[in-house]
Amino acid sequence: MKLIITGGAGFIGSNFVFHMLKAHPDFRVICLDKLTYAGNLSTLAPVMALPNFRFVKADICDRQAVYQLFEEEHPDVVVNFAAESHVDRSIENPAIFLETNIMGTAVLMDACRKYGIQRYHQVSTDEVYGDLPLDRPDLFFTETTPIHTSSPYSSSKASADLLVLAYHRTYGLPVTISRCSNNYGPYHFPEKLIPLMIINALHDKPLPVYGDGLNVRDW
Template sequence: MKLLVTGGAGFIGSNFVRYMVNKYPDYTIVNLDLLTYAGNLENLKDIENKPNYKFVRGDIADRDFIHGLFQEEKFDYVLNFAAESHVDRSITDPGIFVQTNIQGTLALLDAAKTFGVKKYLQVSTDEVYGTLGETGYFTEETPLAANSPYSASKAGADLLVRAYNETFGLPTNITRCSNNYGPYHFPEKLIPLMIINALNDKELPVYGDGLNVRDWLHVEDHCQAIDLVLHKGLVGEVYNVGGNNERTNIDIVKTILKQLGKPESLIKFVKDRPGHDRRYAIDATKLRTELGWSPKYNFDTGIEQTINWYLNNKEWWENIISGEYQEYFKSQYGDRLGVE
């Protein structure tokens, strides 16, 4: 059995690649990643010499390259994690998100159809559903109502996946997850950014009033869910993956500060970003009842494990905080908030 995992050097992708390489030694896992700013092969140093693992560098939006790769490798399954994924970046430069998230998905779907893969699985996000009020949950039947260029590009990709199933009969699944956290998370995202800034006694930038709500899912629980959908998910179906751990952003920040023994005076409220969705919350009943999934972590155990990982892997995140990231961070939050 040969699997193509795109974006396998990123946060969720690398955790999934490690999970699959270790769980299924009789599978061959091919990791395709362009190694842009958030792709990091250091994430996979512990498995790089495993006999069932192979890395290929390339762009999913390069149609000729993708078709050549599929012809050579003859994949059984394709799992597309590759995406530009940061909302702030999508506001600054939406075109990159259309190129990778839509054109790249189209190239993969065409190749999957042409070479007859057994299943194509698209890893998506709850952000395609838009925003919620104080009550209610996103289900698989919730209409798509993307509010940022990032989520719009992911919604467009999801619709292409649906179309290739309906029109061409390509076996597909889509998973839509809530906010992930855990080891190897690139430090532009909320939890790793706050941990690293707190460790360095830097100000912690919090958008608006800090009361935006997200449902937090540990990345290891997400990997298990994708594994189940890949092997047992009904063809053509969408499966929501949520941790059932709703927290406001300010609560997350205060939890991190408390666990690290740092003062709340480090919190700095900054101007809210445009189109900032107020609340996301996932109903994962379908995944639980149909496929028997249940998360291993609640938020208290998960955030403690995550903070300890960053404390024990300082060299990893110090190496990631490069000059390019510094310039991006300054453009978003100002010089005084930069991670050093």
């Protein structure tokens, strides 16, 4: 089994790389990552020398590079973790989120159509569902909850999800989508809430509180 894991030098992607190599030592795992500010190649140091692991620095929006990798490896499964994922950054500069999260997804699925795969898996986010009121703890998101995005980031991820479903319906591409809630753990980038709070608290710095579109720094 050959897997291409995009965004595998990032927080969640790298943990998935480690899991797959440990749980399936007979698999070949190819990590494709652009190495933006959120990607760290040193994270993958423990597996870089493994004979069944390969790292490729490339952008999922680079059609030529993606097609070349598929031509060389002919993967069975593609798992797409690659994404711009910070809400504040998406408000400041939506364009890069639209390019990476939507057009990059399209390039990957076109490559899957061209070379054939057993499955394409899109790693999405629960943020496509929007917000839940704090005074209604009985409410939950489900797979049938309507999409109700609230930022360029969540809108770009929802757009990618709809594109994935369209490729399945139009071309018969075998796809799955997961929309996980907030993750935390090893290699978490320090701009995210939990590591940011911990680091700021350790250095006696203000703790940012987000809500209703405001960022209050008076804690």
